[in-house]
Amino acid sequence: MNAETDLEACRAAIRTGSHSFHAASRLLPARVRDPALALYAFCRLADDAVDEVADKGPAVLRLRDRLAAIYNGFPFDAPADRAFARVVERFDMPRALPEALLEGFAWDAQDRRYATLSDLRAYSARVASTVGAMMCVLMEVRDRDALARACDLGVAMQLTNIARDVGEDARAGRLYLPTEWLDEAGLASDAFLSEPTASPAVRAMTRRLLGEATRLYHRSEAGVAALPLAARPGILAARHAYAGIGTAVARSGHDSVTSRAVTSSAAKLRWLGLSLVQSAWITTMPRSPILHAAPLAETAFLVEAAADPRPARSGWGESLISALAQLEATDREHGPDVAAP
Template sequence: MGQGVDPLAPAEAVHWDGRSFHWAARVMPAATARDAAALYAFCRRIDDLGDTTDPATAGPTLDAVLAALSGGLAPDPETERFLQLAQRRGVSLDAARTLVRTVRGDLEAPRFACPDALIRYAHGVAGTVGVMMCPLLGVRDRRAWPFAVDLGIAMQLTNIARDVGEDAAKGRRYLPAAWLGRSVPPAELLAPDREVDARVRQALAANLDLAERYYASAGRGMRFIPARTRLAMLAARHVYAAIGPRVRATHDWRQRVSLPPGRKALCSLAAVAAFARPGSWAVGPPPAHDPELHRAIAGRVGADPTA
């Protein structure tokens, strides 16, 4: 990082675990990390508004941010710095607007009925962040965007599996009713009986299975990222993907699991191995994206145009 400066310390990623991303950011070039910090300061601001206990205030504030992203005045310093960053680095304002609109929907305490609704939500709050990160990482080829979206979706699905209890305490249930077998109210998640426990474990397994599909796709797209920033994103992917098995193994899914530093170190070594693998430097046609992964988000920013 250079001279002990930690450029990501002020801001955690929206719906991406800040500590896990901070771990990966250690191997980012200093300038990239500073720009990422500005992006995540903005995202953190939006995330905090979505998590507020005062929707009557948060709603108009998010509307003001949305207006600023369409040419209005910035309502806060984080939005102003983000607008400057977007102009300087070519960050997608369409992705930023989608992020804000999706987080605003969180104020309605969502309870999803089907997996497609969950995927659309994950795209809105995290797939968009992947798109916005692309120019900061030096990615110029827009064919990389669907893979960046997939990494964001995978990470968000991991977050949802990890945070079932915390989200239920806020009146939110992101696990789709289709996976639970019925529309389980958040209150039942806070004090589950044996039947609800079994339903949640079934839904968690489906959620994490789906996340693995998106992680696999994101891994194929790493070739688009220049070498100087690729290792950081490989580390983020490996660290985050390792959370899923811990969620599967936990005896109480209401408690948030985390990775100890030793486990993160092992994940980082796996990222280095992936970085050094000969196949990761293959030349020739870029990897093909699976359009089925984006059927639910067809036409949205960063989505596979063939979906």
């Protein structure tokens, strides 16, 4: 398959799998949009490969093998893998970034729960801020301040997703609300999962998640001025589209148990227009001092990995090795996995 055929397969995956990103990507310049589609398609399909199967451990281990093949220069025979391999080579993508994403998937496979908001931010850093950091690499932005704000945006987006999907996740046996919040409200985690309800306490937790997301959306905007001019509208569009999901959750009384918030095509068009205007306005304004705020403690390792194209030397990778080792041990207990990649 040639590069254009692989890229078209990535476009098709994004059109059906992520309407918000597909809409926002139209505002990116082609030199960023095409590799971004390849990046996002690989991440989206990898997420689906884990999320849509009952036995997640073997799925994560297959992703580990796929990622290793990409970095060894021999990607699996799949459009998204081949397209992402070209991106890795062209932009010298630090391996620590997609490996952090893989660690987040491993945490999901372990059905990990998160005691505190900080723990939840650490998870969000892996499954969402990694994409923001990789997008910066595609835009050839390695400045630590800009990377920190991109990671803020990733955490904000993931917290918004979690707030939107409280009921859907609970019915699937997944819990992302910080367990100490449930404890403070006198709610047992397992009892909530067995019978999720939109109680005042659960609505308050959803509102609290969205409050943290809003704070991080505002912080993230300071980094937009550090991005290439042509890329700013697309990043702002993604920011507004995801924040709009949070607004829809709030409009429902923060009840994301009995309903799932959606946004209209008309709203997406308004956000696209707003993003174009805002990107031009940002150009005329002095840079916000928030740009230089320290990264979240939970995303600092991503900032360092993306800022320096050499292999990251921080100790975070030990937890990835540990998580994968646990999955392999579990896999051996249940027999060999023979599914195709």
